[in-house]
Amino acid sequence: MMLSxxxxxxxxxxxxxxxxxxxxxxxxxxxxxRSGHECLxxxxxxxxxxxxxxxxxxxxxxxxxxxxVGAEEMGELAGRWETxxxxxxxxxxxxxLQELEQAWHRLMIHLDEQREAA
Amino acid sequence: MAxxxxxxxxxxxxxxxxxxxxxxxxxxxxxxxxLEDLLHDVDHAASGHEAWKLAQTSPYDVIVSDWMMPGVDxxxxxxxxxxxxxxxxxxxxxxxxxxxxxxxxxxVAAGVDDFLAKPVDTAELEARLTTARRILNMQDxxxxxxxxxxxTTGYLETANRRFSDLFMGLPVPSIxxxxxxxxxxxxxxxxxxxxxxxxxVWQRQAVEVFADPDDLEWAxxxxxxxxxxQCIENEERTVHRPDGSPRYVLYSTFPLKNNAGRIIGVVxxxxxLTAQRNLEKQLAEQLRVANNLxxxxxxxxxxxxLANARxxxxxxxxxxxxxxxxxxxxxxxxxxxxxxxxxxxxxxxxLCDIDHFKHFNDAFGHPAGDALLREFAALLxxxxxxxxxxxxxxxxxxxxxxxxxxxxxxxxxxxxLRAVIADxxxxxxxxxxxxxxxxxxxxxxxxxxxxxxxxxxxxxASKQAGRNRVTHxxxxxxxxxxxxxx
Numbered sequence: 321m322m323l324s325x326x327x328x329x330x331x332x333x334x335x336x337x338x339x340x341x342x343x344x345x346x347x348x349x350x351x352x353x354r355s356g357h358e359c360l361x362x363x364x365x366x367x368x369x370x371x372x373x374x375x376x377x378x379x380x381x382x383x384x385x386x387x388x389v390g391a392e393e394m395g396e397l398a399g400r401w402e403t404x405x406x407x408x409x410x411x412x413x414x415x416x417l418q419e420l421e422q423a424w425h426r427l428m429i430h431l432d433e434q435r436e437a438a
Numbered sequence: 439m440a441x442x443x444x445x446x447x448x449x450x451x452x453x454x455x456x457x458x459x460x461x462x463x464x465x466x467x468x469x470x471x472x473l474e475d476l477l478h479d480v481d482h483a484a485s486g487h488e489a490w491k492l493a494q495t496s497p498y499d500v501i502v503s504d505w506m507m508p509g510v511d512x513x514x515x516x517x518x519x520x521x522x523x524x525x526x527x528x529x530x531x532x533x534x535x536x537x538x539x540x541x542x543x544x545x546v547a548a549g550v551d552d553f554l555a556k557p558v559d560t561a562e563l564e565a566r567l568t569t570a571r572r573i574l575n576m577q578d579x580x581x582x583x584x585x586x587x588x589x590t591t592g593y594l595e596t597a598n599r600r601f602s603d604l605f606m607g608l609p610v611p612s613i614x615x616x617x618x619x620x621x622x623x624x625x626x627x628x629x630x631x632x633x634x635x636x637x638x639v640w641q642r643q644a645v646e647v648f649a650d651p652d653d654l655e656w657a658x659x660x661x662x663x664x665x666x667x668q669c670i671e672n673e674e675r676t677v678h679r680p681d682g683s684p685r686y687v688l689y690s691t692f693p694l695k696n697n698a699g700r701i702i703g704v705v706x707x708x709x710x711l712t713a714q715r716n717l718e719k720q721l722a723e724q725l726r727v728a729n730n731l732x733x734x735x736x737x738x739x740x741x742x743x744l745a746n747a748r749x750x751x752x753x754x755x756x757x758x759x760x761x762x763x764x765x766x767x768x769x770x771x772x773x774x775x776x777x778x779x780x781x782x783x784x785x786x787x788x789l790c791d792i793d794h795f796k797h798f799n800d801a802f803g804h805p806a807g808d809a810l811l812r813e814f815a816a817l818l819x820x821x822x823x824x825x826x827x828x829x830x831x832x833x834x835x836x837x838x839x840x841x842x843x844x845x846x847x848x849x850x851x852x853x854x855l856r857a858v859i860a861d862x863x864x865x866x867x868x869x870x871x872x873x874x875x876x877x878x879x880x881x882x883x884x885x886x887x888x889x890x891x892x893x894x895x896x897x898x899a900s901k902q903a904g905r906n907r908v909t910h911x912x913x914x915x916x917x918x919x920x921x922x923x924x
Binding site for chain 1: 463467468471472475504508558560
């Protein structure tokens with residue numbers, strides 16, 4: 321599936337897991353927002369320090385949490401860069417950071433809109 | 439080690455103790471929610487290292503672990519969990535998006551039980567936990583059985599050791615052999631009896647070991663009868679030890695059977711009768727010696743009786759002439775006198791003295807005198823009745839006791855003897871003797887001394903009247919009375 325075809329966020333997974341428990345969904349999304357943000361910051365630091373192993377690990381974690389909450393575009397993007405960093409190292413890490421931060425920004429806007437709608 | 443108390447996890451609805459090892463807090467949060475909704479007890483560790491610390495202090499039924507974690511990753515955590523030998527089994531589920539074949543093979547080799555793809559699918563997780571519960575129950579069952587088996591093996595080993603100790607320590611020499619007749623066990627008493635160590639006889643044919651080579655037929659019969667199911671009782675044989683010393687052995691056997699009742703060997707006891715038999719032999723030998731001694735003693739007693747008789751004979755006999763001696767004569771007088779008085783029988787005493795014996799001795803010497811005495815005594819004996827007692831009273835004086843013999847007969851006897859002596863042809867010169875006779879007539883004679891004295895006076899009278907004559911004491915009285923009257 322092309323990235324452009326993926327939705328930014330699919331809430332059905334969390335609803336399925338929580339049985340529609342809104343407070344749990346909020347709890348998970350708050351944690352995702354906090355840890356995702358931290359993850360991106362640490363990825364930037366790893367890039368600055370040339371730590372490809374750390375970068376690979378952080379991309380893996382970001383991929384897992386994004387997929388878990390249903391942030392499909394973010395999960396797919398993190399997964400692709402995880403594979404690329406593992407294979408090529410930090411050669412394109414600036415592009416990676418740029419793409420991820422843009423995707424993260426879109427996701428945050430989407431989630432804010434959803435909160436307001438709720 | 440006690441079997442684990444895990445009855446709770448065996449039932450379908452039982453709570454499992456689950457540890458989540460996940461460095462991603464979002465995944466951990468969602469996973470925890472899913473597991474708690476399935477009513478399990480859940481702990482979370484944010485790293486592999488923290489998970490291992492928790493698992494060591496409180497073992498979990500299931501560990502659900504992310505594969506990729508900084509530091510101790512999922513594979514390492516699994517290896518560490520499997521390295522723990524004690525305690526109940528932990529079911530290990532590895533969370534991963536990795537799908538490469540080699541990676542999964544590596545994970546299984548590390549001890550991973552199952553895989554689950556991220557993000558976790560609730561229905562799939564529930565199904566995997568059902569499998570986990572089944573495996574855990576089987577593991578628990580296995581552990582319980584293993585513990586029981588271990589316990590039973592322990593009991594068996596203890597029982598076996600106790601039986602072995604008992605058998606080896608039995609005071610009765612005991613051996614066992616299999617149905618091929620090969621020795622299987624050989625206790626200490628048997629080692630001592632046959633003077634052969636257990637390792638010298640193990641697996642050797644029993645017949646070659648517990649019987650002499652010339653007794654093989656009997657030994658083979660014993661083994662065959664025993665293997666055939668017979669109980670043999672008390673068959674005694676002599677067997678020689680390697681040093682050649684004999685042992686007297688009493689053999690008894692009974693068959694050994696397995697649970698199905700099939701004969702698998704034979705127990706043979708070999709009671710050592712050697713000490714008993716040796717004692718019997720000693721006793722028989724001592725009895726034989728005692729019998730010999732007894733026979734010798736009996737023979738000795740006979741000899742002693744003869745010797746005593748001979749001694750008695752010597753004590754009562756005059757050494758020179760062989761006649762009774764003076765003491766014997768005096769001793770014989772008393773009972774004879776009493777008998778005569780009681781039965782009112784006459785009894786006479788004759789004393790005689792060789793005439794001029796002193797002159798004979800002086801003329802011809804003492805040896806000739808002794809020879810004369812012997813010849814004189816022989817004549818007296820020869821011409822007396824067997825019931826008469828002839829004795830030498832000392833020197834050349836002799837006495838003859840005539841039982842149941844009155845005055846006239848006594849004078850006749852004395853006269854006959856006087857004539858025999860006077861008429862005898864003596865070597866050196868003519869010999870005569872004087873005689874004095876006394877007869878017990880009124881049975882009131884008070885004493886032996888009185889009789890002897892009166893006979894002696896009659897003898898004296900014969901001497902006075904010129905010798906070679908017989909004088910009766912009664913005649914002496916009348917002569918004296920006549921003399922007094924004149």
